[in-house]
Amino acid sequence: MNGVGAGSLPRWWRNRIPRYRLVGAKCKVCGRIHYPPREACPYCGSRDLEIVPLPRRGKLLSYTHVFSVPGDNRLSTPIILGLVDLGSAKVIAELTDVLPEELPNVKEVEAVVRKVEEQGGNGVIGYAIKFRPVLQATPGGQG
């Protein structure tokens, strides 16, 4: 889903900002926010969208495991995909820093940037947003 492999390097590069910074595209007609950003709104067809930053914390609504992991990411097996409600948008992304048995107790998650592809050690390394359980909160902090 994050392919930076042969042939898609230019596309990966063009889309690096939403992958790095967690920004979505907000439809100026119907107000819906899409992540990853889209050229056109799939709901109302409008092409009038603006890039908006998304909240970095959200609620984990659901998750699923992927045990058959291809290529470089075999070391991350199992990959856990989460559906995260950021309030203004729902996003599907990989979860990280969490063990499968801990997942039932994970309520709140936050965005981090992690490595998603290595291309066998000889290509470009791909980085993208994942979500992890929030750090223990510090008083008054984002922590």
Add this chain to the structure above:
Amino acid sequence: MTRPEERVGIHGWGAYIPRWRLPMEEIGRVWGWPPHQFKGLNVKEKSVDGPDEDSTTMAIEAGLNALARAGVEPSKIGAVFFGSESKVYAVKPSATIVAEVLGITPVTMASDLEFACRAGSEGVRASIGLVSSGMVEYALAIGSDTAQAEPGDVLEFTASSGAAAFIIGPREGAAAVFEASYSYITDTPDFWRRALRPYPKHGEGFTGEPAYFHHIINAVKGLLEETGYKPSDFKYAIFHQPNGKFPVRVGKRLGFTYEQIEPALVTPYIGNTYNASALLGLARVLDRAEPGDLILLAPFGSGAGSDAYAIRVTEEIVERRDKAPTVDDYIARRKPVDYAVYAKNRKILVMLPR
């Protein structure tokens, strides 16, 4: 005449430590080391990066934490220095990736620095020069490492992973200001890693006295002579921490007390994070420092060299502290793993293409 350092301060600091920990006993179990081989290091366990982490991702999180504390518009940062000995590319800057994620690009300097464990500190000193001269308004200096060690080598007990980042800018509005800095460098063969080789080597007989102690002691003495300060003038003394005993020993030889040294000690909990080692110590001290406190910082890098800094905390520190997770928040986020998971995360496992 005022020193250039006095025009410059730290606006934000940020830490990052991965979640996973490998206990010393587990390394001893796998390689058959008797406990006396590692008990003297004063390290309980070491931090281990996850399979999707590297020196770049750790620098990004530390950088975001530093930005959150500084409250500086990323576009005002005019230089990004990434100090590491575990860069993910041999050629292609990590600093550009960090700068792009943090929103600092495109009008900025950016480069990766290498000087074993001291490159991040060189970034701090270069940032002081750029900011004090007015060439840039703010600079970001990062030390980040997923330190390598050959499986079974004594270095494996302590080589760990972590990052620390600092937004350096004008004295006005800074949470801590520099008063002076001093560097002491020689060509010393204590530790190296040749090109295309995965693991470093250490020069027997060179690692302790001629390298670590000689360079730190001379950098700190130089700083004390230049400023006229005595060890007792400092509230905190922070040294590079290759293990849990060297920083205490070098500090005592320089006339500092355990009470001045202890608050910065992170290696007993997470091992030696190389470029982040002393800088995470500084971050942990800034997490708790009070206005007016005077801090001595002395990172060290093999090869070899040390920098000594005198840093004075300002009133601004109070409202910056809670704007990002503390070093102790990351230390507390710990999950022990066994050597098998460590081998998987660290890609020590040999996996052939399917």
